[in-house]
Amino acid sequence: MKKDLLGIADLTREDIYLILDTAEAMREIGQRPIKKVPTLRGKTVVNLFYEPSTRTRTSFEIAEKRLSADTLNIAVAASSVLKGETLVDTAMNLEAMAPDVIVLRHASSGACHLLSRICRSRVINAGDGTHEHPTQALLDAFTIREHKKRIEDLKIAIVGDLLHSRVLRSNVLLLTGLGAEVWVSGPATMMPAGIEQFGVRASTSVDEAVADADVIMMLRIQQERMHGAFFPSLREYFNTFGMTPERLARARPDVIIMHPGPMNRGVEIASEVADGPFSVILEQVANGVAVRMAVLYLLAGGVEGD
Amino acid sequence: MPVVMDADRMGRSLARIAHEIVERNRGVEELALVGMRTRGAPIAPRLAQAVKEINGHGIPTGALDITLYRDDLTRHPVGPQPLIRRTEIPFSIDDRRILLVDDVLYTGRTIRAALDALIDFGRPKAIQLIVLVDRGHRELPIKPDYVGKNLPTSLTESVQVRLTEIDGRDEVEIQDA
Numbered sequence: 001m002k003k004d005l006l007g008i009a010d011l012t013r014e015d016i017y018l019i020l021d022t023a024e025a026m027r028e029i030g031q032r033p034i035k036k037v038p039t040l041r042g043k044t045v046v047n048l049f050y051e052p053s054t055r056t057r058t059s060f061e062i063a064e065k066r067l068s069a070d071t072l073n074i075a076v077a078a079s080s081v082l083k084g085e086t087l088v089d090t091a092m093n094l095e096a097m098a099p100d101v102i103v104l105r106h107a108s109s110g111a112c113h114l115l116s117r118i119c120r121s122r123v124i125n126a127g128d129g130t131h132e133h134p135t136q137a138l139l140d141a142f143t144i145r146e147h148k149k150r151i152e153d154l155k156i157a158i159v160g161d162l163l164h165s166r167v168l169r170s171n172v173l174l175l176t177g178l179g180a181e182v183w184v185s186g187p188a189t190m191m192p193a194g195i196e197q198f199g200v201r202a203s204t205s206v207d208e209a210v211a212d213a214d215v216i217m218m219l220r221i222q223q224e225r226m227h228g229a230f231f232p233s234l235r236e237y238f239n240t241f242g243m244t245p246e247r248l249a250r251a252r253p254d255v256i257i258m259h260p261g262p263m264n265r266g267v268e269i270a271s272e273v274a275d276g277p278f279s280v281i282l283e284q285v286a287n288g289v290a291v292r293m294a295v296l297y298l299l300a301g302g303v304e305g306d
Numbered sequence: 307m308p309v310v311m312d313a314d315r316m317g318r319s320l321a322r323i324a325h326e327i328v329e330r331n332r333g334v335e336e337l338a339l340v341g342m343r344t345r346g347a348p349i350a351p352r353l354a355q356a357v358k359e360i361n362g363h364g365i366p367t368g369a370l371d372i373t374l375y376r377d378d379l380t381r382h383p384v385g386p387q388p389l390i391r392r393t394e395i396p397f398s399i400d401d402r403r404i405l406l407v408d409d410v411l412y413t414g415r416t417i418r419a420a421l422d423a424l425i426d427f428g429r430p431k432a433i434q435l436i437v438l439v440d441r442g443h444r445e446l447p448i449k450p451d452y453v454g455k456n457l458p459t460s461l462t463e464s465v466q467v468r469l470t471e472i473d474g475r476d477e478v479e480i481q482d483a
Contacts, residue, residue: 018389025371025390034426037374067374297374298387
């Protein structure tokens with residue numbers, strides 16, 4: 001594995017399987033009475049979040065604490081970023097205090113690559129703009145593998161806001177890389193041009209995309225990133241692209257339904273589906289901790305070579 | 307390189323240890339065997355089977371991976387991190403006598419890590435240590451309770467234990483490093 005985890009694009013197949021297998025072992029720690037191992041004792045991890053996040057930040061923090069790392073959270077709302085400090089200056093100042101790992105969430109694509117070039121600390125991408133969200137894709141793959149015992153040859157439909165989704169990008173790279181048949185679907189206005197180049201099948205018909213699917217992954221409508229009108233109304237979006245029990249019935253009878261969260265109930269997914277028997281949405285959250293422990297261990301377990 | 311223990315001798319050593327377990331622990335009800343990955347793990351169920359053949363009592367067995375407790379994890383230069391394998395202890399260790407099983411006892415650091423790991427699972431009544439081979443050179447005050455074979459070695463040698471479950475045959479070999 002490389003020094004940093006910036007995106008799925010940097011990982012080989014072997015790296016991915018190593019992370020997933022390590023996460024299997026890490027999950028057991030969460031089932032013990034004392035959910036803590038001393039592995040990263042004395043290591044400092046900074047969680048630097050420039051965008052709001054509940055799930056990802058909490059998940060990283062729990063993973064870090066279970067490995068006994070010292071963690072600190074910097075939420076931009078209460079930091080000197082509000083006073084006009086640039087990302088680079090913030091990073092250089094943090095770096096001066098010698099943390100071992102920086103976990104970065106940023107609204108700009110490529111922010112982690114920038115940090116990776118200037119920092120000696122290891123950098124983990126916790127979501128950068130519309131680019132990548134590698135730990136989410138890894139926990140999705142972990143959840144799929146747990147239910148289906150494999151990734152190869154599964155039909156996986158990813159439905160929703162394709163244009164703004166970093167989760168989509170990371171998942172497409174990972175799942176096609178491991179041999180799944182990936183379909184993407186959403187409004188034509190949110191379908192990135194040339195998306196087929198990434199080895200996926202694209203359709204504006206959700207019914208076609210989810211037909212006989214083994215896995216359905218719903219993406220959130222990201223209104224905070226939308227600068228324009230992509231569809232007439234949320235209600236119309238739900239009627240055309242939302243996951244309803246009727247649409248779900250077109251998939252395989254053992255389909256699992258996933259969502260990276262946070263969900264917009266009644267927009268991209270009906271509550272009956274989100275809370276229904278096929279939903280593994282909360283399992284995804286639980287698995288996120290194990291996967292992030294695996295990434296932290298594999299990146300930060302050793303010492304700097306040079 | 308010399309094979310210092312063949313399948314036959316290994317079988318007899320384990321049978322003797324099984325008898326010692328029965329002799330030293332009146333009533334095996336509160337015993338449990340925990341094998342340390344990699345090569346302690348298959349030895350634990352073998353001992354459980356041997357004890358069962360002696361007195362008819364089954365002993366629960368588990369497997370422990372101590373990678374996350376190693377004291378040298380953050381001292382290695384960057385390279386592939388040691389692979390973590392699964393820890394499976396499907397019973398409560400509280401108030402049990404735990405028989406910890408490893409293949410080779412050397413510096414004692416692995417056992418130190420295992421003791422830390424076990425304590426995180428609860429509070430056993432006692433922990434006893436079973437090793438197939440004790441090769442000496444302890445760096446910590448740790449002493450085995452049951453030993454298959456005492457094997458004096460030099461620091462430049464390495465001891466290779468092979469087990470049928472993993473390596474296709476049972477033997478112990480000394481190699482020059």
